[in-house]
Each structure stands twice: as C-alpha cells, then as structure tokens.
Amino acid sequence: MSTKNWPLWEIFVRSKNGLEHRHFGSLHAADAEMALENARDVYTRRNEGVSIWVVESKNITASNPENNGELFEPAQDKVYRHPTFYDLPDEVKHM
Amino acid sequence: MSEEQIKNLEKQFDERIARDEKIEPKDWMPEKYRKTHIRQMSQHAHSEIIGMLPEGNWITRAPSLRRKVALLAKVQDEAGHGLYLYSATETLGISRDELYEQLHTGKAKYSSIFNYPTLTWADMGAIGWLVDGAAIINQVPLCNTSYGPYARAMIRVCKEESFHQRQGYEIMIKLANGTPEQKEMAQDALNRWWWPSLMMLGPTDDKSVHTAQSMKWKLKRKTNDELRQQFIDQTVPQADLIGLTVPDPDLKWNEERQSYDFGAIDWDEFWQVVKGHGPMNKERMKARVGAWERGEWVRDAAMAHAKKKQERKEKQAV
Amino acid sequence: MKNENLYNYILGIADNSLILGQRMGELCGHGPNLETDIACTNISLDLFGQVRSYFQYAAKIAGDERSEDDIAMLRKEREYKNVLLVEQPNTNFAYTLGRQFLFDVYHLAFLKELQKSTDLTLSAIANKCVKEVSYHERFSSDWIKRLGDGTEESNAKMQEAINDLWTYTDELFHQTNADKAMLAEGIGVDVTKLKEDYYNRVNAVLEVATLNTPESKWFQKGGKEGIHTEHLGYLLSDLQYMQRTYPNMEW
Numbered sequence: 313m314s315t316k317n318w319p320l321w322e323i324f325v326r327s328k329n330g331l332e333h334r335h336f337g338s339l340h341a342a343d344a345e346m347a348l349e350n351a352r353d354v355y356t357r358r359n360e361g362v363s364i365w366v367v368e369s370k371n372i373t374a375s376n377p378e379n380n381g382e383l384f385e386p387a388q389d390k391v392y393r394h395p396t397f398y399d400l401p402d403e404v405k406h407m
Numbered sequence: 408m409s410e411e412q413i414k415n416l417e418k419q420f421d422e423r424i425a426r427d428e429k430i431e432p433k434d435w436m437p438e439k440y441r442k443t444h445i446r447q448m449s450q451h452a453h454s455e456i457i458g459m460l461p462e463g464n465w466i467t468r469a470p471s472l473r474r475k476v477a478l479l480a481k482v483q484d485e486a487g488h489g490l491y492l493y494s495a496t497e498t499l500g501i502s503r504d505e506l507y508e509q510l511h512t513g514k515a516k517y518s519s520i521f522n523y524p525t526l527t528w529a530d531m532g533a534i535g536w537l538v539d540g541a542a543i544i545n546q547v548p549l550c551n552t553s554y555g556p557y558a559r560a561m562i563r564v565c566k567e568e569s570f571h572q573r574q575g576y577e578i579m580i581k582l583a584n585g586t587p588e589q590k591e592m593a594q595d596a597l598n599r600w601w602w603p604s605l606m607m608l609g610p611t612d613d614k615s616v617h618t619a620q621s622m623k624w625k626l627k628r629k630t631n632d633e634l635r636q637q638f639i640d641q642t643v644p645q646a647d648l649i650g651l652t653v654p655d656p657d658l659k660w661n662e663e664r665q666s667y668d669f670g671a672i673d674w675d676e677f678w679q680v681v682k683g684h685g686p687m688n689k690e691r692m693k694a695r696v697g698a699w700e701r702g703e704w705v706r707d708a709a710m711a712h713a714k715k716k717q718e719r720k721e722k723q724a725v
Numbered sequence: 726m727k728n729e730n731l732y733n734y735i736l737g738i739a740d741n742s743l744i745l746g747q748r749m750g751e752l753c754g755h756g757p758n759l760e761t762d763i764a765c766t767n768i769s770l771d772l773f774g775q776v777r778s779y780f781q782y783a784a785k786i787a788g789d790e791r792s793e794d795d796i797a798m799l800r801k802e803r804e805y806k807n808v809l810l811v812e813q814p815n816t817n818f819a820y821t822l823g824r825q826f827l828f829d830v831y832h833l834a835f836l837k838e839l840q841k842s843t844d845l846t847l848s849a850i851a852n853k854c855v856k857e858v859s860y861h862e863r864f865s866s867d868w869i870k871r872l873g874d875g876t877e878e879s880n881a882k883m884q885e886a887i888n889d890l891w892t893y894t895d896e897l898f899h900q901t902n903a904d905k906a907m908l909a910e911g912i913g914v915d916v917t918k919l920k921e922d923y924y925n926r927v928n929a930v931l932e933v934a935t936l937n938t939p940e941s942k943w944f945q946k947g948g949k950e951g952i953h954t955e956h957l958g959y960l961l962s963d964l965q966y967m968q969r970t971y972p973n974m975e976w
Contacts, residue, residue: 578976
C-alpha cells in the first residue's frame with residue numbers, strides 16, 4: 313500500500329512582490345499540479361500569498377547538523393567580512 | 408554509541424533546551440524526546456481532525472448564512488491545523504499514514520471532549536467559547552516549545568485560531584440576549600460543556616504522568632491544574648457578563664487567592680470517556696475510518712494518474 | 726413587487742450556488758484526504774459568499790422586510806429555482822466531483838456573460854465570482870482527469886457518475902420567463918447560446934480523462950420551475966431546520 317500514499321511536498325510562498333519565497337510548511341499531493349492547488353487552499357486561505365513554489369520533499373538535500381562544526385563555525389571568526397572590522401575617523405559619519 | 412556517549416549527548420541536549428535553543432528535525436535527539444513528541448503532536452493533530460466532526464455536524468443546519476460561512480471556515484481551519492501538525496510530526500520520521508493507522512486502530516488518543524455529542528445550535532457557541540478557549544490556553548505556551556517544527560506549526564495555529572473563540576462567544580451572546588428559548592438553549596449548552604471543558608485540560612497534577620519531563624522539554628509550560636485555574640478565572644466573568652450560570656454550585660470567588668474555588672470534577676467520567684466509553688467514541692471513529700476507507704480508491708487513482716502522467720512526460724522527453 | 730422578474734432572475738442564479746454550496750458543505754470532514762477536504766470547503770465557502778451577495782441584492786429589490794436568510798431558508802420546496810444537477814447527492818467522490826465539474830463549466834461561461842450585464846450590481850458580483858469559479862472549474866476538471874485516467878476502478882466510478890448526472894445537463898440551457906424578460910432588458914444572459922461551447926468543453930475534458938460522453942438524449946428538467954428531484958426535500962429540511970423550528974429569531 314505504501315507506494316500509493318501521496319508523497320510529501322514542501323511549500324514556499326511569496327507573501328507579496330518584493331519579498332522572497334519563504335518556507336511555509338508541507339502537505340501531501342499526488343503530483344505537482346495537485347500540490348500547487350492544495351498549497352493554495354491550505355496555505356493562502358487568508359490572502360497570504362502571491363506566488364507559490366512546490367518541491368517534492370525527497371528532492372531536497374539537507375546539510376547534516378553533525379557537520380555543523382566544519383560547515384559553519386569557520387565563518388565565525390572572519391570578522392573582516394563585516395563593516396565594523398574597519399576603523400574610520402569619527403568625522404566620516406556614513407560609509 | 409556507548410552509554411556514556413549517549414549520556415553526554417543527552418546532557419548537551421538538555422542544556423541546549425535550557426538555553427532556549429530550538430531543536431530541528433535532523434538534530435540528534437534522545438529517543439524518548441522523539442517518541443514523546445510524536446505522541447503529543449499526533450494526539451494534537453488527531454484532536455483537530457476528530458474535532459471537525461461534532462461541529463461539521465451543524466454546517467448544513469446553521470441558522471443563518473453568516474453563521475454558516477463562519478462555521479465552515481472554522482471547521483476548515485481545523486483541517487488545516489491538523490494538516491500543519493501532521494506535517495510537523497512527519498519531520499520526526501513517521502508518515503501521516505502511519506499516524507492515521509494509529510488513530511484508526513485506537514492506538515493513538517485524541518482529546519476526549521470530542522466524544523460528546525453536539526445536540527443543539529448552542530453547542531457551536533459552547534464549543535467555540537469553552538473548548539477553543541481551553542485549547543488556546545493550552546496552545547499559546549507551545550508557540551515557544553523546544554521542537555522547532557512544532558513551535559512553528561503552533562504559531563500558525565494560534566494566529567488562525569484567534570477568531571474561533573470569538574466566533575463561539577458571539578453565538579452565545581446572541582443566544583443569551585435572545586428569546587427565552589434561545590437563552591435556555593445557551594444555558595443548556597453551557598451546562599453540558601462546562602465540566603468536559605475542565606476535564607479537557609488533563610488529569611490533576613498528582614495523576615499526570617508526563618508533566619515533569621514535558622516541562623523540561625517545554626512541551627508544557629504550566630501544569631494541568633494551573634491551566635485549569637486560569638481557564639476558570641477567565642471564563643466565569645465571561646459567563647456572568649452574558650447572564651449565563653456556570654453549572655457548579657461550589658464555584659466561589661476566593662479573595663485571598665484572587666481566584667475561583669470550584670467543585671469536584673467527576674474524574675470517573677473522564678477516564679470512562681478516555682477509555683472509549685464516552686457517548687460518541689464509536690461514532691467518531693466510525694466516521695473517521697469510514698471517510699478514510701471510502702477515500703482509498705480516490706487516493707489510489709490520483710497516484711496512478713500521477714504515475715501515468717510522469718511516464719508520458721518521460722516518453723516525450725526521449 | 727415592482728421588479729419581480731429581476732428578483733426571480735437573481736434567485737435563479739443564486740439558488741444554484743446555495744444548493745451546491747450546501748452539498749459541498751456536507752462533506753466537510755468526510756473527504757478522502759485532509760487536503761481535498763480543505764479544497765472542497767473552499768469551494769463551498771466561495772459559493773455561499775456568492776449566495777450572500779445575490780440574496781442581499783434580491784432583498785433590496787424586494788424592498789420589504791425580508792432578509793438574505795429569509796430568502797435562503799424560508800421558501801417552500803417548489804419556490805427553489807436551482808437546476809436539478811446541483812441538488813444531486815454526494816453518492817461518492819466521483820458524483821461529487823462530476824456534479825461540480827458539470828456545473829462549473831456552465832457556471833464559468835454564464836458568469837463571463839453576466840459580467841456584461843447592464844445591471845451594475847449583477848455585473849460587479851459576476852466580476853468577483855468569475856475568478857472563484859475559474860478556479861473551481863480548473864480544480865474539478867483536474868480531478869475528472871485524475872479519476873477518469875487513474876485506476877480501472879476509478880475510471881468505472883467516474884464514468885458511472887457522469888452517465889448518471891448527464892441527464893441533468895440540458896436543463897442548464899433552458900430559459901425561464903425571468904430569463905427572457907431580463908435578456909430583453911440587457912440584464913440577463915442568453916443561456917441557450919452557451920450550450921454548444923459547454924458540451925465542447927465538457928467533451929474535451931472527458932476525452933483527456935479517457936471517459937465516454939454519454940449518448941443518451943433523454944434529459945430531465947423542472948428545477949428552474951420548482952419541480953425538483955426527491956433529494957431536495959431532505960436537503961432543505963437540514964438547511965431550514967433552525968429557521969423553521971425557531972421562527973423570527975436573531976442568530
């Protein structure tokens with residue numbers, strides 16, 4: 313029976329033009345068209361969206377939190393990537 | 408992993424939660440955390456889905472078009488909330504179909520209040536006002552629970568649910584200010600739903616098995632008894648305001664505690680309903696399982712069609 | 726009533742949405758999946774929203790004490806003007822979707838014409854409804870294709886539903902006296918002109934769905950004149966229950 317169950321889809325919604333699509337949640341649907349229709353009915357009932365993306369969940373590759381150390385911590389000490397790293401004379405108010 | 412390593416991980420895990428860090432699906436978590444969350448979240452989802460039935464009952468009979476659309480929208484929200492919660496539970500590595508299976512075989516529980524019948528239109532008011540009121544008291548603290556997907560689902564649920572209780576109370580106001588017949592209908596509904604609503608907040612603290620652990624994991628921020636007291640203190644004045652009487656002769660304001668004292672709850676009734684012997688347990692299950700079974704050919708057809716469509720697409724691409 | 730034709734004309738339109746919305750509402754909580762439940766409820770909500778706009782307008786035209794709810798819930802069975810199609814029961818999901826589809830195709834074409842009405846209220850309502858109904862039509866025709874071109878079982882069930890509902894399609898294009906009067910005034914839609922496109926569109930979807938167009942040329946009629954199938958009485962006893970049992974009260 314399990315092959316007949318509707319697969320899971322991840323839903324991304326742009327709430328208004330100018331904003332990015334944001335992950336809203338997931339739902340089940342047999343195919344992409346149905347996923348779009350279901351997403352419209354489930355996640356934009358209160359006028360929350362102007363555009364929807366649907367991606368079947370199995371197509372998402374996620375990083376493994378076990379690797380978070382090597383993936384993300386090396387960025388922590390690269391302070392020179394941030395503007396506050398650089399000293400400016402007080403007279404220069406905005407740069 | 409050795410026992411010591413696991414102990415160590417568990418300690419780190421508890422520290423993260425104590426620091427108010429969120430746990431996300433792929434993070435390491437103790438097996439008990441996963442299991443407890445699957446149990447509580449799915450129970451919550453099941454309650455939403457079963458909760459559609461007693462109210463769904465009155466959609467076709469709503470007394471006005473305005474009430475009809477409000478009720479439809481509310482019951483639809485419950486389907487949505489069930490869906491959000493099932494999805495959040497699925498991030499813990501269990502499928503919705505498995506969760507349904509647990510519900511349909513009676514392995515999983517749902518809120519026992521939905522095993523009471525909705526006999527009159529006023530029950531729509533009482534459910535919105537009391538049952539949703541009690542649910543909100545339970546749910547608001549969960550917006551801050553430790554498991555990320557659950558917390559996010561709850562934020563959405565709480566935001567959407569804010570109209571539910573108002574919808575119910577407004578029905579009650581209208582009835583309470585209406586004809587004697589209507590007022591009687593409202594009072595009767597309050598009489599029938601009051602005690603089950605108090606029970607809905609769970610067994611007393613000394614009988615509640617999960618509280619300590621759940622507190623630590625922020626699955627619970629207040630004890631059942633605290634929540635119950637909060638519910639009573641906030642609801643009694645609302646009843647007074649519309650001239651309805653809470654059906655508890657022992658109910659009395661306690662100046663010293665700045666809270667209401669209330670009468671004994673019939674816990675035998677509660678356990679009877681939890682164990683499947685409430686007035687509507689069998690009916691609710693039959694309706695749920697029936698819908699699922701009647702829908703099987705539809706779900707299968709949709710999958711078969713999707714597969715055919717995919718194959719046609721692939722053929723075209725070749 | 727000064728404007729009796731217009732009043733009756735509006736009721737003729739609105740009763741379809743009322744009865745179909747009521748039928749869809751019955752399913753809330755009983756559909757094949759949560760997602761489909763939510764979708765069907767949305768359709769029901771759209772339809773009741775339309776009903777309210779129409780009946781509020783009709784109440785204004787009637788110009789007496791009657792409210793949208795009086796019009797919706799306090800008429801006798803013979804005074805409901807909906808087509809027979811929309812009152813057919815939810816025998817199974819194929820009937821539900823089949824009924825929806827066979828009505829949606831008509832409804833969409835009808836509203837597109839009603840947008841051109843010289844009655845500004847009606848054309849404004851049509852402008853709003855046409856978007857909702859475009860979606861309904863897409864939704865239901867997608868489902869016809871899924872169930873038709875799904876499994877052997879679903880194909881058989883869908884075909885059976887279409888066969889049984891087919892007999893109610895012709896009535897959609899019958900003109901009532903109110904229709905004729907309103908058409909003459911530039912307010913109403915000439916439904917007879919929608920027929921050809923309707924069957925073309927329906928047949929196109931049925932073909933993609935690998936379903937056969939029924940050959941029967943025998944059609945039922947009467948709904949528009951208030952002569953209904955037996956199903957309507959039961960539906961009305963639910964719809965009217967509160968208003969009949971507790972007359973003259975506010976809810």
